[in-house]
Amino acid sequence: MPEENGPIIEVKDLVVKYGDRTVLDNINFHVNRGETFVILGGSGCGKSTLLKNLVGLMRPHSGHILINGQDITEMTDVERVEVRKKLGMCFQASALFNSMSIGDNVALPLREHTKLEESTIDIMTKIKLELVGLGGFENYLPAELSGGMKKRAGLARAMAMDPEVIFYDEPSAGLDPIVAAGLDALIRKMQSTFNLTSIVVTHEMASVKLIADRVLMLLAGKVVGYGKLEEIEGSEHPFVKQFFDRRPDDESDNRDDYIKSLTGQDDD
Amino acid sequence: MSALTYMFGYTGRVTLNSLYAVARVCVLVQDTAYWAVVQPLRGKGLRLRSAVEHFVEFGFNSLPIVGLICFLIGGIMSMQAVYLLKAFGATQYVANLVGVIAVRELAPLMTAILLTGRSGSAIAAEIGTMKVSEEIDALEVMGLNPTKHLVVPKFIAMVTAIPCLTILGALIMIFGGFAVTVWVVGVEPNVYINNTINAIKIRDFATGFSKSVFFGIVICLVGVYRGFQVEGGAEGVGKMTTSSVVTSIFLIIFVDLIFTYIFFF
Numbered sequence: 001m002p003e004e005n006g007p008i009i010e011v012k013d014l015v016v017k018y019g020d021r022t023v024l025d026n027i028n029f030h031v032n033r034g035e036t037f038v039i040l041g042g043s044g045c046g047k048s049t050l051l052k053n054l055v056g057l058m059r060p061h062s063g064h065i066l067i068n069g070q071d072i073t074e075m076t077d078v079e080r081v082e083v084r085k086k087l088g089m090c091f092q093a094s095a096l097f098n099s100m101s102i103g104d105n106v107a108l109p110l111r112e113h114t115k116l117e118e119s120t121i122d123i124m125t126k127i128k129l130e131l132v133g134l135g136g137f138e139n140y141l142p143a144e145l146s147g148g149m150k151k152r153a154g155l156a157r158a159m160a161m162d163p164e165v166i167f168y169d170e171p172s173a174g175l176d177p178i179v180a181a182g183l184d185a186l187i188r189k190m191q192s193t194f195n196l197t198s199i200v201v202t203h204e205m206a207s208v209k210l211i212a213d214r215v216l217m218l219l220a221g222k223v224v225g226y227g228k229l230e231e232i233e234g235s236e237h238p239f240v241k242q243f244f245d246r247r248p249d250d251e252s253d254n255r256d257d258y259i260k261s262l263t264g265q266d267d268d
Numbered sequence: 269m270s271a272l273t274y275m276f277g278y279t280g281r282v283t284l285n286s287l288y289a290v291a292r293v294c295v296l297v298q299d300t301a302y303w304a305v306v307q308p309l310r311g312k313g314l315r316l317r318s319a320v321e322h323f324v325e326f327g328f329n330s331l332p333i334v335g336l337i338c339f340l341i342g343g344i345m346s347m348q349a350v351y352l353l354k355a356f357g358a359t360q361y362v363a364n365l366v367g368v369i370a371v372r373e374l375a376p377l378m379t380a381i382l383l384t385g386r387s388g389s390a391i392a393a394e395i396g397t398m399k400v401s402e403e404i405d406a407l408e409v410m411g412l413n414p415t416k417h418l419v420v421p422k423f424i425a426m427v428t429a430i431p432c433l434t435i436l437g438a439l440i441m442i443f444g445g446f447a448v449t450v451w452v453v454g455v456e457p458n459v460y461i462n463n464t465i466n467a468i469k470i471r472d473f474a475t476g477f478s479k480s481v482f483f484g485i486v487i488c489l490v491g492v493y494r495g496f497q498v499e500g501g502a503e504g505v506g507k508m509t510t511s512s513v514v515t516s517i518f519l520i521i522f523v524d525l526i527f528t529y530i531f532f533f
Contacts, residue, residue, distance in 0.1 A: 055409050081411040088409075095406035097398075109410045161410075 007066075008033040008165060008197050009054065014063035016049055016221075023049050024221045027063070031165075036191050036198040036211050040225075040232075041218035042243070047201045048092075050218070051169055054199065055089055056080045067165070085113055088158030092170040094150040096142040102129065102153045103138030109160045128156040132186060148179035155186065166190065168200040172207050184210045205244065217243070296493055299415040300423055307416070318421035326387045326422075327429030331436065334382050338437040341374060342366060342444020349445075350453050360455055363463035366445030371472045372531075375438035377524060380483035383430060384516040388487040391422055392512035395495025396505040404496075423488045430484035431477050438476060471531075479527040483520050490516045 007030035016024040024046045031037040041047050052058045054065060056072050065072050067083055075083065096105050106125045110116060116124070129135055132152040142150055151171060158166055168187065172180035184207050190196045200211060208215065208229065215232045217225030217240055225232045225240045233244055308314050349362040395418060398404050407414050442464060449455045494512035498504045 052405075057405055057408055084409055084411040089406070091402045091406060093401055095402040097403055097406075098401075109412070112410075112412055157406075157410075 006033055007031060008068060009199070010064075010066040011054070012064040012066070014050075014053065014065065015061045016046070016053060016058065017061040022061075022221060024053070024060075024218075027218075027221075027223055029216050029223070029226055031197060031199060032214075033164075033197055034191070034195045035213040036187065036200060038208050038212040038215045038229075039199065039201045039218065040203060040208060040215050040243075042203060045218040046221040047203075047218060048169060051167055051199070051201050055087055055167055056084060085109075085161055086164045087167065088161065088163035088165070089167040090151065090154045090158050090169065090171055092173055094142070094154040096150060096153055096157070098142050100141075101138060102134065102140050102142065102145070102156075105142070105153065106138075106157045106160050109157070113161060124160070128159050129153070131159065132156045146179075148175050148183065151175070151183055152186065155190075159190070162194075163196070165197040165199065168198065168202075170202055170204075171200060172202065172204050177206070180204065180207065181210070187211050205246065293489070293493060296415075296419075296489060296496075300419050300489070300492075303413065303416040304420045304423055314424070315417065315421045318417075319424040322422050322425030323429050325390075326383065326425050327432055330383060330386055330429075330433060333386065334379050334433050334437050335440045337378055337382060338370075338375060338441040339444040339447075341378060342370060342441035342446075343448040344444075345369065345374070345441075346445035346448040346453075350449065359449070359453055360459050360463060362445065362449045362453070362455065363460040364467035366449075367442055367464040367467045368472055370441035370445070371438045371468055371476045373476070373524075373528070375441050376434045376476045376480040376483060377520070378441075379430060379434045379437045379480065380487065380520045381517060383426075383433070383484075384487050384513055384520065387426065388491040388516045389509050389513050391488060391491030392494040392498075392509045393505055395492055396498030396508050399496060399498050400501055400505060419488075419492050422492065423485075426488040427481055427484040430487070431480045434476060434480040435473075475527065475531045479524060482523050482527070486519045486523060487516050490519060 009031040011027055011029050014024055014027040015022065027050065039047050039050060049058065053060050056065075056075075060073055063073065068086075070083060072080055072083055096102070097108070100108070103122075103125050106128050107121050110121045110124060114121075125138060126135065129138055132155050134149060134152050134156060137145070137149070137153070142153070145153060155166075171183050171187065175183065187198055187200065188211055191198050198211075200207075202208060212229045214227060215225065215229050216223060217232060219239050224237050225235050232240060235241065304314070346362050346366050349365045350359055353359050353361055353365075395404075398418070404414050404418075407417055446457070446460055446464075449460055450457050491512045494508040494515065498508045
């Protein structure tokens with residue numbers, strides 16, 4: 001992805017704490033406009049926490065998150081609402097509103113944020129659902145759809161307001177390889193068709209290889225790899241190599257000591 | 269020394285947690301009032317369709333169980349009253365006793381307790397499940413306010429449904445008393461009806477009606493607050509649903525005590 005497109009998201013010196021526990025420690029990276037940026041790491045490394053900070057669902061302990069040059073960490077809740085209208089998010093469990101039909105789920109942000117006629121909203125809803133391969137499903141309830149279809153419906157809803165950035169939280173989690181590959185292809189299609197910036201949180205290596213332009217790799221809340229996929233794949237960092245080689249922990253009997261040795265954290 | 273430290277530490281934690289909970293409730297009350305009253309005055313629409321749907325669920329669909337329980341309690345109350353009053357040859361005054369107690373106390377209280385079990389728990393479970401399944405986060409990411417979309421329609425529905433149910437409940441409770449006193453004890457129907465009309469004053473209706481509105485506020489806000497407190501998965505939803513029922517019943521009886529004290533003097 002060309003760097004001259006410039007960053008749409010910049011994260012500077014981000015620190016997130018839960019009580020006294022530091023979950024994200026001095027994170028720095030940027031995401032270029034129109035690229036698919038993957039945040040990679042093991043379970044509990046802080047990926048989803050980072051994503052929640054990026055979309056403004058959490059406020060960090062310190063540091064800055066700039067979206068289109070605007071620092072969302074210093075915004076009021078009302079100001080954040082305006083920024084969020086340009087963002088879309090696909091949740092791990094789809095987070096579709098179960099009491100509403102798929103069509104109403106997709107139409108909800110349009111009804112709330114625009115003054116469009118209901119007939120226009122209907123047409124736009126149908127277009128978004130067609131886009132993700134769910135044409136004709138607008139009257140179905142979420143409970144009537146399969147896992148993969150729910151994720152697609154979640155993507156259609158995230159696309160409703162024509163966002164500049166889409167965040168995906170574990171998009172292929174819980175899906176069979178064929179459905180997961182279909183979703184990966186859809187993420188790619190969205191990026192190429194609409195020049196969408198995509199930020200994908202995952203630990204599925206097969207997906208990463210298909211969709212990633214650049215990768216940020218986290219271990220215990222610290223960055224251990226950042227760059228193009230091929231650069232990360234060639235990294236000499238022991239955790240990165242272990243992760244890409246899909247090897248179990250056998251270097252140490254104690255996982256905590258092992259992580260500390262890799263991230264350079266000292267005992268407090 | 270360590271026991272003392274533990275004691276002070278425990279007391280401090282409990283105090284801080286309680287203050288935090290009070291602050292959270294205050295924020296919820298302020299948010300709800302803002303989106304239910306202030307914003308509609310500025311022309312930002314209420315979700316009336318959702319409020320009507322909830323009114324049907326909380327009010328109309330609760331009517332059979334509220335009606336049945338109130339009828340039975342009216343009958344029970346009249347039998348207990350007959351047991352007491354027949355010693356004085358004053359069984360015709362059962363009507364006065366049943367009428368006043370139904371309107372002032374038992375209809376509002378029983379309706380509130382039934383709605384706590386039926387609707388307050390449902391509110392906590394619904395919001396808790398939405399929190400667990402990230403639906404609340406989804407609303408926020410879409411730039412939609414959860415209080416406006418989830419809380420206000422339920423709040424409006426509850427504070428309008430519960431007084432209606434209370435009035436109907438009181439009438440049915442009086443009818444339950446009528447049925448037992450007239451058909452079982454043998455008091456003349458017109459005597460019972462006249463005594464009931466003479467006994468109940470507008471002030472009694474005002475007492476029952478106004479306290480039922482406050483009961484509705486308690487049921488809704490406790491359900492919502494507990495729902496938003498849910499952490500984890502299904503277990504967390506279950507815990508907070510139970511907690512919402514227990515807290516609501518306690519607060520309803522506490523509010524009832526305050527109202528009774530105010531209207532007693």
